[in-house]
Amino acid sequence: MTLTDDRLTREGLAADGTGRVLVLACGALAREILAFTRQLDHIDLHCLPAILHNHPERIEPAVREAVARAEGYERIFLAYADCGTGGGLERAARELGLEMLPGPHCYAFFEGTEGFLARAEDEFTAFYLTDFLARQFDAFVWKPLGLDRHPELRDSYFGHYAKLVYQAQTDDPDLTAIAEDCARRLGLAFERRFTGYGDLGDAMKRWIAASD
Amino acid sequence: MADDDDDIVLSELDDEELVLQMHDDLYDGLKEEIEEGTNILLARGWEPYRVLTEALVGGMTIVGKDFRDGILFVPEVLLAANAMKAGMAILKPLLAETGAPTIGKMVIGTVKGDIHDIGQNLVTMMMEGAGFEVLNIGINNPVESYFEALDDFKPDILGMSALLTTTMPYMKVVIDAMVEQGIRDDYIILVGGAPLNEEFGKAIGADGYCRDAAVAVEMAKEMMARKHNRAAAG
Numbered sequence: 001m002t003l004t005d006d007r008l009t010r011e012g013l014a015a016d017g018t019g020r021v022l023v024l025a026c027g028a029l030a031r032e033i034l035a036f037t038r039q040l041d042h043i044d045l046h047c048l049p050a051i052l053h054n055h056p057e058r059i060e061p062a063v064r065e066a067v068a069r070a071e072g073y074e075r076i077f078l079a080y081a082d083c084g085t086g087g088g089l090e091r092a093a094r095e096l097g098l099e100m101l102p103g104p105h106c107y108a109f110f111e112g113t114e115g116f117l118a119r120a121e122d123e124f125t126a127f128y129l130t131d132f133l134a135r136q137f138d139a140f141v142w143k144p145l146g147l148d149r150h151p152e153l154r155d156s157y158f159g160h161y162a163k164l165v166y167q168a169q170t171d172d173p174d175l176t177a178i179a180e181d182c183a184r185r186l187g188l189a190f191e192r193r194f195t196g197y198g199d200l201g202d203a204m205k206r207w208i209a210a211s212d
Numbered sequence: 213m214a215d216d217d218d219d220i221v222l223s224e225l226d227d228e229e230l231v232l233q234m235h236d237d238l239y240d241g242l243k244e245e246i247e248e249g250t251n252i253l254l255a256r257g258w259e260p261y262r263v264l265t266e267a268l269v270g271g272m273t274i275v276g277k278d279f280r281d282g283i284l285f286v287p288e289v290l291l292a293a294n295a296m297k298a299g300m301a302i303l304k305p306l307l308a309e310t311g312a313p314t315i316g317k318m319v320i321g322t323v324k325g326d327i328h329d330i331g332q333n334l335v336t337m338m339m340e341g342a343g344f345e346v347l348n349i350g351i352n353n354p355v356e357s358y359f360e361a362l363d364d365f366k367p368d369i370l371g372m373s374a375l376l377t378t379t380m381p382y383m384k385v386v387i388d389a390m391v392e393q394g395i396r397d398d399y400i401i402l403v404g405g406a407p408l409n410e411e412f413g414k415a416i417g418a419d420g421y422c423r424d425a426a427v428a429v430e431m432a433k434e435m436m437a438r439k440h441n442r443a444a445a446g
Contacts, residue, residue, distance in 0.1 A: 082377060084377060084407060086409070104376075120378065124326065124327060124352070150291060153291070160328075
C-alpha cells in the first residue's frame with residue numbers, strides 16, 4: 001500500500017501481519033515510527049486514521065477494537081498520548097496492559113513532555129503544527145473549521161492566538177515554507193522549532209530494545 | 213436581493229411567516245437578514261423581548277438541537293451565533309429601556325491558561341436570550357479574576373469553561389478557593405467545555421456539567437427555580 005498523507009489521515013495503515021510485535025499508532029506518526037522500524041521485520045505498524053483526532057471521543061473505542069483484532073502478537077505498544085481523550089486512553093492502555101506515550105499530545109512529546117508542560121503557562125497562545133499536520137493542514141484545520149467556505153470566521157477561532165509554532169521533526173525547507181504559509185493564512189506570527197522525534201524517539205528505542 | 217424570482221422579501225411576509233423565515237435565516241447564518249427581520253418586527257410594534265424569544269432564541273434553539281444531533285457543525289453554529297448577535301445588538305438597548313424580565317445573574321469565564329471562548333460566548337448569548345444578565349469575563353482567568361467578578365457583579369451563577377484537558381483541572385482550583393473562602397455555597401456553579409463530562413463536574417464539586425449552551429440555559433433556569441423555592445420555603 002502506498003503511504004500517502006491523505007491515506008494516513010482518512011484510512012490509516014494496515015499492519016502487514018508478518019511481525020511478532022505490533023506498534024498501534026496514530027496515522028500522524030506513521031512516517032516517524034517507520035523511520036525507526038522500517039528495517040525491523042519483527043515489528044509491524046498498524047495506524048488508525050489520524051483524523052480521529054478531530055473527534056477524540058472516537059479514539060479509545062477504535063484503539064480497543066484494533067487491539068481486540070490484533071491476534072498473534074507477542075506484544076503490542078500503543079503510540080498515542082492522551083490525545084484529548086481525558087484519560088480514556090490511559091485507562092484503556094492500563095486495562096489492556098499496553099505501554100503508551102507520555103503526556104497530553106504529540107506537540108508535547110515531540111518537544112519533550114516535561115519541558116513542554118513546564119513552558120505551557122507561557123505558551124498557551126501558541127498554535128502548534130508538526131510535520132504531518134503542516135502537510136495535512138487543510139484536512140485537519142482549514143476545512144473542518146469551515147475556513148475554506150467562511151474565511152470570515154478565522155478570528156473567531158484564532159483571534160486569541162499569537163503565534164504558530166512549527167515543531168519540525170525533519171529539516172525540510174519546503175515543509176517549513178508550507179508551515180509558514182499556514183501561519184500567514186491564520187494571521188499568526190511564525191516560529192520554527194526543530195524538535196526531532198523527542199520522547200517518541202526515546203519510546204521507539206525502548207520498545208525496539210524490549211522487542212529483541 | 214431582487215434579481216431572483218424566488219427571493220423572499222421579508223417585509224412582505226406576515227408575522228408568523230417572518231418569524232419562521234428568521235429561524236431559517238439564523239440557521240443559514242444570514243446576519244443582514246436577521247437584522248432586517250428584527251427591525252421589521254420592531255416596526256410592527258413587537259416588544260423587543262418577544263422578538264428576542266420568538267424569533268432569535270427560537271431559531272437558535274433549532275440550531276443548538278441540530279448541533280447536538282450532529283446535523284450542524286461548529287462553523288455553521290458560529291455563523292448562526294454571529295447572525296443572532298447582530299439581532300441582539302439591535303435589541304439590547306431596547307430591552308434595557310423596556311425593563312425585560314431578569315431570571316438571574318451569571319458570571320462566566322474561561323479558566324487560566326485557556327484562550328478558547330467560542331463555547332462560552334455562545335452560552336453568554338443564549339443565557340441573555342433566556343433572560344439572564346451575564347458578565348462574560350473572557351479568557352485566561354486566574355482565581356483572582358473570578359473572585360473580583362463575583363464580588364463586583366454579585367451573580368447567582370458562576371460558569372467556567374475550558375477546552376483543553378490540560379486546563380480543565382483549574383476549575384477545581386477555583387472551586388477549592390471558593391470553599392476555602394467560605395463562599396462556595398453562595399453560588400450555583402456550572403461547568404462546560406469539550407473535554408469535560410458529568411463525572412468530572414461532580415468530581416470537582418460543581419453543581420452541574422453542561423454539555424452545550426442549550427443545556428446550560430435549561431440547567432440554569434431549573435437551578436434558579438429551586439433556589440427561589442428554597443428561599444420561599446426558608
